[in-house]
Amino acid sequence: MSGVAETDIVERVAASTGLPPGVAARVVDDVLAFYRTPAEVYVRRRHTELQAEGRKNPEIFPLIAAELRGRLVAAPDLSERQLRRIVYG
Template sequence: MMARVEDTDIVERVAASTGLPPRVAARVVDDVLAFYRTPTEDYVRRRHAELQAQGRKNPEIFPLIAAELRGRLVAAPILSERQLRRIVYG
């Protein structure tokens, strides 16, 4: 998959700074952008499942996810623990 036209500058920068061929740099950029374009609800559900699989409990999980969301490159809206629970459990 090639990067979209609006991503050309970043593809060129990644290729130049890493020495990667432009097609590989485009794939890397697409992967990174896809990660950051993940809808908040999908991110919350995935992280909740990952943290539960590590044996963590909800009182630790929800504050951690809230902090991660605040630190994302493109910050998600501030969500309360209750909102996070609703995303996970409906």
């Protein structure tokens, strides 16, 4: 992990949770890695997860689009067609 801001976050998480600094750093690294995931990777992963739950594409693509809008650093608005292209090429 690098950067003053990330160090501040680790210190905050450690102080507010009572976690040891090393554990807090791993938690922060995991959360930041999640939010640094490129939109295309996220879309493919979520599509696979939702299909595994038995959901169908007419339900999956609007759900993924809504999730993308709610991410900490929002991905660009992607149409259902764009989402399909990410998943299927």
